[in-house]
Amino acid sequence: MSPQVLDSVLDAVGNTPLIRLDRIAKREGLECNLLGKLEYTSAGGSVKDRIAKRMIEVAEQEGKLVPGQSTVIEATSGNTGIGLAMACAVKGYSVIITMPKKMSLEKEAALRALNAEVIRTPNEAAWDSPESHIGVALRLQKGIPGSVILDQYRNMNNPLAHELTTAPEIIEAVTSTPPTLGHPSSGKVDVFVAGAGTGGTVSGVAKGIKKAHNPDCIVVGVDPVGSALALPASLNETGKGTSYAVEGIGYDFTPEVLTREPDMINAWVKTNDTDAFAAVKSLMRHEGMLVGGSSGSALAGGLAWLRSESGREIAQTPGKNVVILLPDGLRNYIGKDWFLDIALRQEPSPLAKRIAEVLGRS
């Protein structure tokens, strides 16, 4: 698209690049194409901008939101909140975001910068307790006239936003890039991998690809150890209920948007923090991508599936296109220990040692 003047920041939501992860693919010994859908280039910094924009616009069309009067309340792990607060800043709604304590201070700061009220809730509160981020949002809605919960866990505009935007962008990029000698291509999206929080991304993109492009696309859902989203449920037995540091994926209940489309996901992979953060480091060091923790989970899960019996053949077939969704960026996690470990607490490199020698510093 040629450059144009946009009406508001909301016109800069989505339209994210699909980028070859060639260096990682080579290190992993893969013959297939490994492609990363880089969502942090969306205006609010994550894949969730898309659903925030759509849920707000549809609620306006349905008359549920009245500019200058309504208050938007949403329970979120932060990114949906940032997308909503961005839209509400442009459109003139008040916003209240309820968010578990575990989620980063950086997300809270971005939310407050966008003029949202932020209420933190206990991590250990069960989703259906009055103390959870979902429970507190419901209590606030009852007490605040003119307030609306758009409810990303149930609102089918969540997966629909991905069916109508994320999936077509991926299909267009893959089908319009001609194969070359160095990069053969099946011309199809053969595998799609994404982590699941609400499940809107994985199920919505899956539906968009399977309906409009390739019914045989294999969709792999990624779920952290300690969460209960993966199927068969026996996958969730090991490490049941343990906590994990990656933000935005995994839940102790299966959101309705995910249960409505049970057949969209062909396989589930469990991931742990160690592998996820190692994959983040790899994306930063080898691909130059400043991604967040759940991007590492998606890559680690995708690689695990490609190494498994089900994925091995695709992994070794030149031209097969494997797309990994990378949901957000480093901005959300600058102060988190796992990120500081990658950025600041590494063994000095040979080059750093040489610099110290040259400058006479020990």
Ligand code: PMP
């Ligand atoms: N990663 C991050 C960082 C997120 O904020 C979210 C949203 N909770 C996801 C992944 C998962 O997206 P979805 O809710 O569409 O499953």
